[in-house]
Amino acid sequence: MIIRYILASSIPVVFVAALSSPVALATDSESARQEVAQALQRTPNVENGKRAYKVCAVCHLPEGWGGEDGYYPQIAGQIRQVTIKQLADIRARNRDTPTMFPFATLYILSVQDIADVAAYLEQLPMSPHNGLGPGTDLEHGKRLYKKYCAECHGEKGEGYAKEKMPLIQGQHYRYLVRQFEWIGDGKRRNADQEMVEQIQGFSKRDVSAIMDYVSRLRPPLQKLASPGWRNPDFPKFVRDPGFSMGRVSQM
Ligand code: HEC
Ligand code: HEC
Numbered sequence: 160m161i162i163r164y165i166l167a168s169s170i171p172v173v174f175v176a177a178l179s180s181p182v183a184l185a186t187d188s189e190s191a192r193q194e195v196a197q198a199l200q201r202t203p204n205v206e207n208g209k210r211a212y213k214v215c216a217v218c219h220l221p222e223g224w225g226g227e228d229g230y231y232p233q234i235a236g237q238i239r240q241v242t243i244k245q246l247a248d249i250r251a252r253n254r255d256t257p258t259m260f261p262f263a264t265l266y267i268l269s270v271q272d273i274a275d276v277a278a279y280l281e282q283l284p285m286s287p288h289n290g291l292g293p294g295t296d297l298e299h300g301k302r303l304y305k306k307y308c309a310e311c312h313g314e315k316g317e318g319y320a321k322e323k324m325p326l327i328q329g330q331h332y333r334y335l336v337r338q339f340e341w342i343g344d345g346k347r348r349n350a351d352q353e354m355v356e357q358i359q360g361f362s363k364r365d366v367s368a369i370m371d372y373v374s375r376l377r378p379p380l381q382k383l384a385s386p387g388w389r390n391p392d393f394p395k396f397v398r399d400p401g402f403s404m405g406r407v408s409q410m
Contacts, residue, residue: 188349191244191251194270198243201274208279209392211272214262221393222384223283227290229333235283236382238318241325242277244349253349255341284384290331292371296364300372303365307357308373316376328376329383335370 212223215234219225223235234242248254250263261267268276305314312318316328327335342350343358361369377383390396 188251188253191247191253191349194247194251194273195244197270198247198274198277199240201271203239203278204271204275205279205282207272208275208277211268211276212279213393214267215276216393216396218259221390221396222286222388223280223390224286224289225331225334227288227331229290229331229335229337232334233286233289233330234280236285236326236329236378237277237280238320238323238326239277239281240320240323241318242280243273244323245325246273246277248347248349254347283390284388285329285378285382287383287386289329289374290333291374292332292336292367294371294375296368297372297375299365300368300370303361303369304372308369311351311354316373317378326378327373329378330374332370332374335373336366339366339370 215223218231219234220231223233225231225233245254246263246268249256249259250265250268252260256263311322311324312327313324316326316330318324318326338347339358341347342355343361345355358366
């Protein structure tokens, strides 16, 4: 296991513990649903969310912005209820995310931590420079988005808390394309069935155009970080300027 850079001295221990002990946790949708319900009932503690986020920052960065190449998604600014559902799904193996799975186990995140880290992420400002698509087919993308997606994800991709519809505005283009394909292929077993059926009718051109359009939907100004912003909660984070992707190169 090679970690290109780490946040705090305690993390390697956590890493090893997490990787060497694949714990049997909630393994089906029903237990994930129960966990979501429990986490939603907890009163979120943002201070504890910050503590719980420390280990996540290794990949998602202290700002929660992930990478413009889309390997790591932006998770800052996401609706709290959506993050809770995704974390419960990741640890119930309803999503195939081998890189992240060890970090979603109970060793790392209690139900309270899930509630807290989701609240912490919701209040983080979003990246002003997410990864965009080629920009060559935006009219087509806009037309398809308005016709097929806006009803659920919102005109501006802002999502809906109550329905746990993800906010998708300002997300990295390549992450969006990958998730869309995986949802269509059934790799995300937590997905919305109506959306899965819809996706199967799109061509590659359609998907690229829609996601390009989505990646350019700007979050409102009050949700965006100012240029050059760095998360002051993690002043000791070591950044490697020459390194952009695959921070954890072997696991
Ligand atoms: C070892 C790297 C790594 C660590 C550490 C990590 N993640 Fe992730 N995370 C990923 C990757 C890679 C994905 C994208 C998976 C995919 O493509 O489906 C992801 C996806 C997610 C998603 C889903 C986002 C979406 O748009 O649906 C959430 C939420 C998330 N991570 C939160 C966290 C939290 C909270 C922590 C800390 C407890 C954490 N991650 C730790 C690598 C990591
Ligand atoms: C019937 C409602 C519905 C429609 C229509 C719909 N979606 Fe979704 N979408 C969802 C829900 C619900 C989820 C979250 C599923 C889950 O829990 O993982 C989702 C997830 C996603 C994700 C993954 C987000 C993430 O952060 O991982 C993307 C990207 C996405 N939708 C894009 C689209 C696009 C583009 C369209 C139009 C072509 C579309 N969706 C149409 C309901 C819908």
